[in-house]
Each structure stands twice: as structure tokens, then as C-alpha cells.
Amino acid sequence: MTEHAAPILTSAQEVVDCVELTRILVWEASGRRHDEVPAADGYDVGVPEVRARASAESIEARLRVTARSETAELVADVAAQFSLRVPAEVSSTGLREFIEAVGVMTLYPYIRESLFSSAARLGEPAPVLELLRQGAFRVGGDADEQTLTPDQLATELGSSAKRVRAILRELDSGHPKNQPWHITAKQAQGVRDAIGTRH
Incomplete structure (x- = not known):
């Protein structure tokens, strides 16, 4: 019986055609206060930290954003897990393109909601997150x-x-x-x- 080699996915579109979102996992959703009075000059939102990993059966994208003001620090760290419908090998280029075009955009609304909720619990104003543009982040390991x-x-x-x-x-x-x-x-x-x- 002949065994067929696993297909190699080399672009974001090829990956999209073979995966489905199966889980959103929150690693951290936190906020802490440093002072009683909310800062007047808003937050310093750090560059999004993006991580990715893939196996023959799944892909995981992970996004972490930290927002700091003079009086508070908010952290949101969320992962999206995608399952491959059939076992496949994802090339480094295909993985990077998929994470940038799909993985991060899937996670960004969860990051925004997490930061807003943490700020509300502290009685702090919510941070305003800029539009996430191409080049505003890099995939870890790339x-x-x-x-x-x-x-x-x-x-x-x-x-x-x-x-x-x-x-x-x-x-x-x-x-x-x-x-x-x-x-x-x-x-x-x-x-x-x-x-x-x-x-």
C-alpha cells in the first residue's frame, strides 16, 4: 500500500483552505494600579508581541499586548488554535503569511476586549489601540x-x-x-x- 506524502502549504491562502479555528485560549488578562489618580496623558501601548508554532495537525498564533500609563499597567495575552483538516507541512513562509494575515487579525478583537475589561475593573480609562497595520509587528522566530x-x-x-x-x-x-x-x-x-x- 502506497503512503502519500503530506502536502506542503506554502502560502496564507493554501493554509486558510485547510484549517478551521478550534479554540481561543487566554494566557493572561491582567491589570494593576500604581497610583490612585488616573493618568492624564493616556497609555503607552507596546509593539504587539507575536508568536507562532505549527505541527502536522495544528497551528497556534499567540498575541500579547501591554499598555502602560503613569498609574496602571494592562496586559492581554491570547492564543488562537487552528486545526488542519488533513495532516500537512506548513512552510515557514506559509506560516508567517497566515499568522500575519489571519492569526493576528483573529486575535486582535480579543486583545482589545481584554484590555478594555481590565481597565474598567481598575476604574481607569480604556486604552485606545491603533489600527494594526502590516509591518507593525513581527512573528517571533522569523x-x-x-x-x-x-x-x-x-x-x-x-x-x-x-x-x-x-x-x-x-x-x-x-x-x-x-x-x-x-x-x-x-x-x-x-x-x-x-x-x-x-x-
Whole structure:
């Protein structure tokens, strides 16, 4: 009896044709307050953190967003699980395209609702999330070089993402305005050095 090789899915459309959404899993939905009085200048919403994994039977997309103000921190971390109708191999390109075009867009309404609910429980104003545009995020594991978000570097340094972004703009004045930062090892070291000399 001849065994047929599993098909290889190489594009988002090929993946879409073979999957169905089977589960939404909330990993974290949290909010904490730092002060009694709500901040007047709103939230600093970090770059969405996107992760993906695939097997012959399933694909998982995971999205995490952190919103910080002077008085509160909100975190939403949600995953979408998709089942393949027949066992298949998903190429790295097909997986990336599917996660960017389908996985993240599936999760974004859940992220928005989670942040709004956490803010309401704290009695804080709800954060306003910008439209999620192509290029505003990167799928974890896809980059040739490991990069950091301002939130991740700020946590490491015990500082704020706003301060990290200000230093990055000083170090790289050519960075497009209102575009997310994918901080390289060299840029991260420059921020560490700058914060170390300003203490």
C-alpha cells in the first residue's frame, strides 16, 4: 500500500483552505494600579508581541499586548488554535503569511476586549489601540536577528518604554515616525549605555 506524502502549504491562502479555528485560549488578562489618580496623558501601548508554532495537525498564533500609563499597567495575552483538516507541512513562509494575515487579525478583537475589561475593573480609562497595520509587528522566530521591543528593554533596565523610545530616537534620528521599534543588539546596548550614564 502506497503512503502519500503530506502536502506542503506554502502560502496564507493554501493554509486558510485547510484549517478551521478550534479554540481561543487566554494566557493572561491582567491589570494593576500604581497610583490612585488616573493618568492624564493616556497609555503607552507596546509593539504587539507575536508568536507562532505549527505541527502536522495544528497551528497556534499567540498575541500579547501591554499598555502602560503613569498609574496602571494592562496586559492581554491570547492564543488562537487552528486545526488542519488533513495532516500537512506548513512552510515557514506559509506560516508567517497566515499568522500575519489571519492569526493576528483573529486575535486582535480579543486583545482589545481584554484590555478594555481590565481597565474598567481598575476604574481607569480604556486604552485606545491603533489600527494594526502590516509591518507593525513581527512573528517571533522569523527574524534573522533576535530583536527586542521597547517594553522588553524597559523592563530589563527598570525604566519606562517612553524613555527607551526617546533614547532610541536620539540614537537613530532617521527612524520613521510612528513606526514600531524592533531593537537590535547594537541599539539595545546604546540604550543601556545611555541610561547608565544618566543615572
